[in-house]
Amino acid sequence: MRISALVAMLALAGFSVSGLRAEDKPVRGAVESVKEGVKNAADSTKEAVRDTVKDVEKPSEKPVIDFNFLNKAAECCQAESRIGDIAKDKTENETVKAFAVKLHKEHSTIKQDLTKWTESRKIAVVAGTSKTTKAEIDRLTALKGADFDRAFVDYTVTSHEKLVAAYEYQQKNGKEKDLVNFAADHLPLIKSLLEEAKKVQTSINTRK
Numbered sequence: 001m002r003i004s005a006l007v008a009m010l011a012l013a014g015f016s017v018s019g020l021r022a023e024d025k026p027v028r029g030a031v032e033s034v035k036e037g038v039k040n041a042a043d044s045t046k047e048a049v050r051d052t053v054k055d056v057e058k059p060s061e062k063p064v065i066d067f068n069f070l071n072k073a074a075e076c077c078q079a080e081s082r083i084g085d086i087a088k089d090k091t092e093n094e095t096v097k098a099f100a101v102k103l104h105k106e107h108s109t110i111k112q113d114l115t116k117w118t119e120s121r122k123i124a125v126v127a128g129t130s131k132t133t134k135a136e137i138d139r140l141t142a143l144k145g146a147d148f149d150r151a152f153v154d155y156t157v158t159s160h161e162k163l164v165a166a167y168e169y170q171q172k173n174g175k176e177k178d179l180v181n182f183a184a185d186h187l188p189l190i191k192s193l194l195e196e197a198k199k200v201q202t203s204i205n206t207r208k
Contacts, residue, residue: 066179067125069170070118074125076163077111079133080104080156086141087152096149099200103156106193110186117182146204153201160194 084104091097118125129137136155143151167190170183 065170066174066176069166069174069179069183070114070123070125072166073114074111074118075129075133076159076166077107077114079129079137080107080159081111082129083137083140083152083155086137087148090141090144090148091152092145093149093204095200095203096153099196100152102196103193106189110189113186114182117178149204153197153204156197157194157201160190160197163190164194 081104084100084102084107087100088097088104091100114125140148140151140155164187167183167187171180171187174180174183
């Protein structure tokens with residue numbers, strides 16, 4: 001609206017100048033001054049609008065990085081704890097059972113730490129598991145014996161490779177210092193679970 005009004009004023013100013021006689025120089029100068037002022041005001045308004053649009057459209061990297069990590073960490077902890085609990089009851093392999101118990105315990109602990117962190121800062125994160133994770137849990141639950149063991153360990157290796165990458169990314173690129181520290185503090189445990197999962201995987205594959 002402001003720009004349209006200024007353009008109308010500018011057009012009026014231009015008409016007035018063209019209607020003046022040559023001897024009306026003082027008036028002509030005054031009109032030219034008004035015309036220049038209107039043009040400058042219009043330019044300033046356009047610049048202000050462009051800056052405002054940029055500020056609105058510019059994404060905030062801080063919440064995107066940190067909250068994506070929070071949501072992913074929360075979902076993964078819940079999923080891994082649940083899958084570990086299922087595995088310790090379904091498997092007949094003592095090695096797999098021992099690892100499943102540890103998986104459930106460690107991810108339950110990480111989940112508790114994460115919950116304390118978010119509650120102390122009054123931050124809400126997405127609860128529950130995604131459709132993809134639920135489908136994977138259903139798939140694993142339907143399996144039995146050696147087929148279950150292999151599928152469970154394969155899933156755990158893949159999921160922890162992704163978790164390690166997520167924790168490392170947060171540690172290097174996170175904006176919230178405390179959350180960067182959280183990732184750094186728990187990264188060694190995630191890596192340890194990954195390495196143990198790989199050992200169990202090798203053990204199972206060797207028995208084929």
